[in-house]
Amino acid sequence: MTTHINAKMGDYAETVLLPGDPLRAKFIADTFLEDVVQVNEVRGALGFTGTYKGKRISVQGSGMGIPSMSIYINELVSAFGVKNIIRVGSFGAMADNIALGDVVLASGASTDSAVIAQTFGPGIYWSALPDFELLDTAYHQAQAMNVPVKVGNIFAADRFYNDEIDMDKLKDYGVLGTEMEAAGLYLLGSKLKFRALDILTASDHIYRDEALSAQERQTSFKDMMLVALETSLKF
Ligand SMILES: O=P(O)(O)O[C@H]1O[C@H](CO)[C@@H](O)[C@H]1O
Numbered sequence: 714m715t716t717h718i719n720a721k722m723g724d725y726a727e728t729v730l731l732p733g734d735p736l737r738a739k740f741i742a743d744t745f746l747e748d749v750v751q752v753n754e755v756r757g758a759l760g761f762t763g764t765y766k767g768k769r770i771s772v773q774g775s776g777m778g779i780p781s782m783s784i785y786i787n788e789l790v791s792a793f794g795v796k797n798i799i800r801v802g803s804f805g806a807m808a809d810n811i812a813l814g815d816v817v818l819a820s821g822a823s824t825d826s827a828v829i830a831q832t833f834g835p836g837i838y839w840s841a842l843p844d845f846e847l848l849d850t851a852y853h854q855a856q857a858m859n860v861p862v863k864v865g866n867i868f869a870a871d872r873f874y875n876d877e878i879d880m881d882k883l884k885d886y887g888v889l890g891t892e893m894e895a896a897g898l899y900l901l902g903s904k905l906k907f908r909a910l911d912i913l914t915a916s917d918h919i920y921r922d923e924a925l926s927a928q929e930r931q932t933s934f935k936d937m938m939l940v941a942l943e944t945s946l947k948f
């Protein structure tokens with residue numbers, strides 16, 4: 714048992730899917746897993762363990778933003794032996810060629826969060842990158858499933874509401890879109906030595922007046938979820 718997770722060693726599988734939204738965690742467990750056991754409900758951050766095609770997999774809601782997600786990651790890795798974490802999140806698309814519902818694999822993460830600078834000190838601009846084998850496996854898995862994916866740089870914003878960020882410049886430099894966790898996930902992957910990957914689905918477009926409803930966000934991310942689950946079978 715940890716401060717935020719009311720479970721015991723062995724309750725979580727080595728691979729955890731990590732959506733921000735606890736109800737997305739429940740949806741994944743209800744829809745795709747068998748023999749499901751709820752392993753956490755502290756603060757409503759729902760966690761479940763079950764099997765997918767016979768393999769034990771867990772899914773845990775992380776809350777929004779790097780600070781909340783980092784609590785769950787630290788506890789999952791240090792107290793429950795988790796080795797692979799695949800975030801399954803939503804993001805706001807910036808690139809012109811991304812439509813709502815499109816899946817992106819974050820092959821890198823930029824951020825305005827202080828976590829990188831606080832870790833390395835002034836003058837070091839550490840690159841936040843996923844585990845290559847997870848990324849490579851997810852990419853080829855998506856191809857095999859005929860799920861079109863884009864791969865690239867994602868901006869992990871510290872604030873959802875922020876009109877001070879120069880989105881035009883980030884977009885011009887090839888950033889595909891924005892969410893709130895990728896850089897923290899990859900930083901902790903390197904620090905705590907677990908495999909990390911951020912798989913995302915576009916829920917809205919920053920440059921176009923388009924957005925999925927909350928209900929659509931909760932349930933329409935099945936391509937992303939299946940890519941993550943099938944990828945999990947290889948680890
Ligand atoms: O849909 P989730 O996984 O929560 O991810 C995105 O949605 C939240 C903001 O609405 C942030 O957590 C952002 O990263």
Ligand SMILES: O=c1cc[nH]c(=O)[nH]1
Nearest residue numbers: 803804805891892893
């Ligand atoms: O963090 C997020 C998630 C979805 N859309 C955004 O604009 N930002």
